[in-house]
Amino acid sequence: MIDSIVLFPHCRWETFPYQTILEVAGRERTVYVVTTPAGLSGAPSSFRSIARNELHTLPWPQTAAIVTHPCWIYEIAGRAPAAVLALLPEAYEYGDDAYLRCRDALCAAASMIVTSSEPLYFEQWFRRCRVFLRDGLDLASDAIADAAIMDAISGKPLDSLAKLQLQRRQDFREEQLKALRPTAMQSFFQAVYQYLLGGYEQAEHSAKLAFEQAIFAGDDTAVITYFRFLSAIRLQLGKPLDAIATYGISAVTDAERNAFATMSALQDEGQDALAAALLLRMNEDYRQAAELLEPIEEADRSGLVRSLLFEVYSARGKPDLALSLIGETRHAEARKKRHLLEGTALALQGKRHEAIHAILQAAMHGAEPLQAIAELAAVDQQAQRLSEGDSA
Structure with a gap:
């Protein structure tokens, strides 16, 4: 049973856009907010501020984590909460490459994702299920998203509601197409x-x-x-x-033309599933590409299945699965890639010291992996600022 909620916010409570959701969900649960008492000003009196160094005291197997900024991903890593809800305000859906890596890792770890724009909604549906849209354009659709949030906090399945919202959004778009x-x-x-x-x-x-x-x-x-x-x-x-x-x-670029030639050859050879998976991957439908690739990985002779799966897992924010596809090698560049990926996977398991050690091993084969350590430090600093009541 989930009897606690911990909010990892992107701003102070007074400007927090999901106040009503938290207030309703917190009526029968203990609510903690990772901020200062000043950052919680105006919140219900039952809500409690909690510092980062106190998070280990929470009953994580009975706690739902609500996250509204990707920089919190490493704070959640390794704690195994009962549910992780990624609620992403539109202003924080996109950013630079380092930001997107955190966002994608958060989405991969989440029990559900609530976006504020259709482009990210579609992007995530092409990577995973249990994605919801809450953009204020259609009240019925938003109500479904709100119901899904409550169900996720209660530990209930979400697939039916996710499909229901897809259907409602299609109907809403159909109404618009007829009227405009x-x-x-x-x-x-x-x-x-x-x-x-x-x-x-x-x-x-x-x-x-x-x-x-x-x-x-x-x-x-x-x-x-x-x-x-x-x-x-x-x-x-x-x-x-x-x-x-x-x-x-x-197909316009060399990579696209090469992919076309490869899928044509695979189709001619009778490797229909692999050809289809490549086509889906080139359309960025990573979720369905994975569904085709995973059953045929063991029969992979050319290495193409593993190569495609590596791309798919990386795009879906799953470095641990991508890492499992890389064997031991003596090639310096490949070893650097493996150690760097291992560092990312360890960081997302909450093993920060081991992650830094792996990244430093990668740096033995080139200085660029040191940027990954700088990224970890920058993300940690951003999380610290938010925990002190600042806004992103």
Whole structure:
């Protein structure tokens, strides 16, 4: 039973955007906030401030962690709370590469993710399940997200609510498309909702419409954005040859053309699952790519499955799984890569000293891994500032 909540905030309570959620969830639970008493000013009197050095005293197996800034990921690491809820305000959804690494690690560790924008909502759905959107545009959709937050805090399953919200967002978008003159992006968003819900014929229609609208609007990205997505849709429709041909038309860079040549060759060799996984990976549908790759890893002869899985796990914020795919090697560059990845995985397990040791081993083969130690220190400093009542 979850009887405690600990909030890792991005700001002081007086400007905290999820006050109502915390107040409702905390009616029958003890609520701790990692901030100073001043940072908690205006909160319910039952809420307690807690310092970082006191976090070890909490009953973590009975505690839900609510996190609204990625810099807290290493503070949560290794504590094994009963649930981790990542609630990301729109202003804190994106940042530089170091920031995104923390964000992706937080999302990978989370029991549920609540985003404030559709782009991140879709991005996360292509990486994992139990993703929710709370953007204020549709009250019914927001209500589903709020209900899911309460269920997550109670330790209940969320898959049904996640699918229900996808359906509601699709219906909401459909209402908008009928009432307004839709743009290419609006039609594309509808295609993504239909794809995620398994309505692939509808998704193909919407994606074609989005492509046509983009062409007429003079959008230079029409082919690589809207037309390319048709390749993933046609794959799901059971048309692998059409899917690969569609992707080939959208291939622009050398890497994309090489991927097209590889998936075509794999299809010709009868390696349908591997060809499909590569196509999904090139469409950044990492979740479904992993579902195809994991069952065929043991039969991997060329190393391509492991290579793709490494990319997929890295994109999904799972360095521990990516690390399991790298064998021992004498090659200096490969050893550096392995030690650096090991350091990241250890840091996300709460083993900070071991992580730094692994990163220092990586630095024996080049100075660039030292940047990873600097990143850890910067993240720690940001978490300390937030714990002292500052805002991000």
